[in-house]
Amino acid sequence: ETGVTQSPTHLIKTRGQQVTLRCSSQSGHNTVSWYQQALGQGPQFIFQYYREEENGRGNFPPRFSGLQFPNYSSELNVNALELDDSALYLCASRGEGLWGETQYFGPGTRLLVL
Amino acid sequence: TQLLEQSPQFLSIQEGENLTVYCNSSSVFSSLQWYRQEPGEGPVLLVTVVTGGEVKKLKRLTFQFGDARKDSSLHITAAQPGDTGLYLCAGLTSGTYKYIFGTGTRLKVLA
Numbered sequence: 535e536t537g538v539t540q541s542p543t544h545l546i547k548t549r550g551q552q553v554t555l556r557c558s559s560q561s562g563h564n565t566v567s568w569y570q571q572a573l574g575q576g577p578q579f580i581f582q583y584y585r586e587e588e589n590g591r592g593n594f595p596p597r598f599s600g601l602q603f604p605n606y607s608s609e610l611n612v613n614a615l616e617l618d619d620s621a622l623y624l625c626a627s628r629g630e631g632l633w634g635e636t637q638y639f640g641p642g643t644r645l646l647v648l
Numbered sequence: 649t650q651l652l653e654q655s656p657q658f659l660s661i662q663e664g665e666n667l668t669v670y671c672n673s674s675s676v677f678s679s680l681q682w683y684r685q686e687p688g689e690g691p692v693l694l695v696t697v698v699t700g701g702e703v704k705k706l707k708r709l710t711f712q713f714g715d716a717r718k719d720s721s722l723h724i725t726a727a728q729p730g731d732t733g734l735y736l737c738a739g740l741t742s743g744t745y746k747y748i749f750g751t752g753t754r755l756k757v758l759a
Contacts, residue, residue, distance in 0.1 A: 536690070567747075569749075574752075575752065576652075576736050576738075576749035576750050576751050576752045577736070577749045579747065579748070582745055582746065589745060590744075590745040624691075626690070631693065633681075634696055636696070637693065637747065638693075639690030639692070641688065641690050642688075642689070642690050
């Protein structure tokens, strides 16, 4: 149990539609990162927010956008969905753990684009 | 482009056997993490290594960070069915904010 929750757990959309995925981080964790994990691969970094500002971005097009709110929740928005967007989307909040700075991952949202 | 390659990609062994998973890169990392991910869940952090040559032990798991901080290994002794899962390494480059994940090793331990 990481204290990070995501909704919905599963989602089916059609090509061209828009989707919003939600994440609730642990209280006090000011940094949240979003990742895309395709089937059989490791997570790929999409972007990161710190205190409601985007402060880092991976190799993803602008149709991937996000928001972070003062209550430690955040959103990932994807416009003009493509078939290749089908993946598990993970959010992770950062805080201190046993080994120093730790990423705490949510269970993910599995998105299927038809 | 930074790349973290893991080997082997897949591993199926009998309960009680030992195994080693490798994580290699041409890049230097300020820290490297190992995660285990089970179906339907997000990755869970196992350990973070920071110092070149560092060895950390967590019960039957032994983690090593290479001297040059470009590679790492995870050794499991006397594997158990509960060790089954996807093992991921993730490196953090000094001065950056993002973790680069490896390609993953899918382990299955048969009873």
